[in-house]
Amino acid sequence: MKSIRKPNRAARAVFEECVSALSIAGVRDRLKPLATAVESAEATYLAMAATTTLYGISGGATFKGDRTADMVSLYKNVLSRKTSKVRHIYDEIKASAKGGICPLCEHNVVKTLDHYLEKQKFPIYAVAPINLVPACTDCNKVRSQREPLSASDQTLHPYFDSTSDYSWLHAEVLPIDPVAIQFTALRPPGWDILKQDRLQSHFRVLGLAELYTVLAAGELAQIRAALINLSNVAGRSGLEAHLAEQAKSRQTVSLNSWQTALYVALSESVWFCGGGYTQIAAP
Numbered sequence: 406m407k408s409i410r411k412p413n414r415a416a417r418a419v420f421e422e423c424v425s426a427l428s429i430a431g432v433r434d435r436l437k438p439l440a441t442a443v444e445s446a447e448a449t450y451l452a453m454a455a456t457t458t459l460y461g462i463s464g465g466a467t468f469k470g471d472r473t474a475d476m477v478s479l480y481k482n483v484l485s486r487k488t489s490k491v492r493h494i495y496d497e498i499k500a501s502a503k504g505g506i507c508p509l510c511e512h513n514v515v516k517t518l519d520h521y522l523e524k525q526k527f528p529i530y531a532v533a534p535i536n537l538v539p540a541c542t543d544c545n546k547v548r549s550q551r552e553p554l555s556a557s558d559q560t561l562h563p564y565f566d567s568t569s570d571y572s573w574l575h576a577e578v579l580p581i582d583p584v585a586i587q588f589t590a591l592r593p594p595g596w597d598i599l600k601q602d603r604l605q606s607h608f609r610v611l612g613l614a615e616l617y618t619v620l621a622a623g624e625l626a627q628i629r630a631a632l633i634n635l636s637n638v639a640g641r642s643g644l645e646a647h648l649a650e651q652a653k654s655r656q657t658v659s660l661n662s663w664q665t666a667l668y669v670a671l672s673e674s675v676w677f678c679g680g681g682y683t684q685i686a687a688p
């Protein structure tokens with residue numbers, strides 16, 4: 406998971422801009438009185454996110470009245486509509502992901518905004534920027550289909566959680582034919598237990614072990630011929646040095662990318678560097 410700076414637009418201001426952009430006066434009139442509720446719900450969100458208790462927010466308590474459909478529509482037909490007057494706000498949040506890469510899986514391209522708290526259950530946050538996270542369609546789909554049941558069951562939130570202080574993504578080279586790479590999320594010893602548990606939930610819920618294993622297999626197939634050539638020319642020590650250099654270069658981009666974990670594992674695997682690389686599946 407990659408952290409992103411929180412959007413600097415307040416929920417109330419965005420809500421009011423979206424409501425002003427509505428073409429139907431009746432809906433505008435129904436939504437306008439909710440501005441204060443949207444503002445105070447944002448304050449609750451910030452307080453609960455700070456204590457990692459967002460799972461405890463009650464959709465009913467934070468949104469009185471039957472305006473769910475109006476709020477969901479405000480997101481779908483105003484904020485995210487391509488031709489809308491306020492679409493620039495949507496695009497601005499979407500563009501906040503570094504390099505256009507999904508901060509949740511750190512691999513796929515950002516295609517949408519993910520409601521950290523799902524919009525049907527928490528309509529008061531339907532257009533609140535702090536609840537809208539740039540995401541790929543896969544992560545968005547998985548997250549929208551589940552609701553955390555406890556604090557430790559919450560996936561990580563790129564605006565409130567930081568995981569870059571520790572190298573927690575671990576890859577292991579399985580000495581089999583063909584070579585396979587297994588990924589696990591470690592438990593950083595300096596983190597509290599809740600944050601460690603949430604990292605595990607994040608990794609499990611988004612299926613990152615499976616995703617990274619498939620990606621690593623593709624990467625190995627791409628470098629197979631080069632590794633065999635390098636080994637013939639520079640020997641085992643040359644191969645180890647090359648893989649370690651590749652790992653180092655990727656660490657400068659991200660400590661916990663699947664590529665970093667993969668190359669660290671390859672360079673440290675006695676079996677792989679001693680000939681296991683010949684058992685990479687041919688492309």
Ligand SMILES: [Zn+2]
Nearest residue numbers: 507510541544
């Ligand atoms: Zn993703």
